[in-house]
Amino acid sequence: MDAGTDVESLLAPGRTLRPSRGPVVSALPAGDEGARYDRRAATYDRLIGSRLYNRLAWGTSPSQYTAFAAEAVAAGSGPLLDAGSGTATFTAAAYRETGRPLVLIDRSVDMLERATGRLADAPAAFVQADLLDLPFSPGQFSTVACFGVLHVLDDAPAALAALRDQLAAGGQLFASMLVADRAAGRAYLNALHRAGEVAQPRRAEHLADAAQYVFGARVDIRRTGSMAWLRAGHQP
Numbered sequence: 001m002d003a004g005t006d007v008e009s010l011l012a013p014g015r016t017l018r019p020s021r022g023p024v025v026s027a028l029p030a031g032d033e034g035a036r037y038d039r040r041a042a043t044y045d046r047l048i049g050s051r052l053y054n055r056l057a058w059g060t061s062p063s064q065y066t067a068f069a070a071e072a073v074a075a076g077s078g079p080l081l082d083a084g085s086g087t088a089t090f091t092a093a094a095y096r097e098t099g100r101p102l103v104l105i106d107r108s109v110d111m112l113e114r115a116t117g118r119l120a121d122a123p124a125a126f127v128q129a130d131l132l133d134l135p136f137s138p139g140q141f142s143t144v145a146c147f148g149v150l151h152v153l154d155d156a157p158a159a160l161a162a163l164r165d166q167l168a169a170g171g172q173l174f175a176s177m178l179v180a181d182r183a184a185g186r187a188y189l190n191a192l193h194r195a196g197e198v199a200q201p202r203r204a205e206h207l208a209d210a211a212q213y214v215f216g217a218r219v220d221i222r223r224t225g226s227m228a229w230l231r232a233g234h235q236p
């Protein structure tokens with residue numbers, strides 16, 4: 001699947017894509033440049049890839065992020081949507097090895113551009129889009145991934161519902177989210193919230209409740225340090 005060809009076949013009626021930067025296409029309305037991360041994309045990569053940062057700030061390790069991404073990739077064989085893909089720091093290894101069609105979306109073209117560099121030979125399309133207003137017809141992805149994004153969104157249930165709608169029958173959502181269960185992480189999340197970087201911090205049980213409500217079924221949720229890991233699917 002490459003940008004501008006197969007990804008077009010996933011579009012909902014009336015939705016279009018326009019060229020953006022390099023292989024990135026945009027589903028945002030002309031004039032909406034999305035989120036600008038010109039310098040932050042590089043800084044983000046350095047910080048989030050650091051074992052020390054993740055251990056001290058969140059009680060996690062980058063290897064847990066890559067393992068969860070590999071789990072999502074191994075969970076099916078049809079198209080995979082990565083909503084809020086960022087720079088693909090933790091997903092690139094699994095994405096490069098899979099033959100699954102991949103669609104990476106993010107509001108930031110700077111983040112996506114870095115992802116294109118990591119996934120030059122992968123079967124991937126790169127679409128600047130808002131996950132709350134996805135341009136695709138519902139029910140076309142066997143796996144939807146959303147790693148480290150829900151804690152930046154004010155309305156997590158709305159985001160979960162938008163992602164659920166993209167799942168094909170039998171498909172699964174894999175989502176991770178920073179949560180306020182652990183004292184050290186809670187203090188840092190509260191500081192980031194005051195700085196306008198993340199939404200009001202929530203606990204893992206809030207994510208579980210929201211996902212259970214949205215999916216109408218029991219969901220699988222676990223937590224390591226300040227990171228909650230969610231797997232959820234359509235009710236059979």
Ligand SMILES: C[S@@+](CC[C@H](N)C(=O)[O-])C[C@H]1O[C@@H](n2cnc3c(N)ncnc32)[C@H](O)[C@@H]1O
Nearest residue numbers: 084085086106107108111129130131147148149
């Ligand atoms: C903390 S980063 C996580 C990136 C990546 N998934 C990872 O695990 O490294 C959050 C990403 O979500 C994107 N994002 C935030 N709100 C979004 C939205 N409404 N629609 C699409 N992307 C969004 C940001 O641009 C950013 O790249």
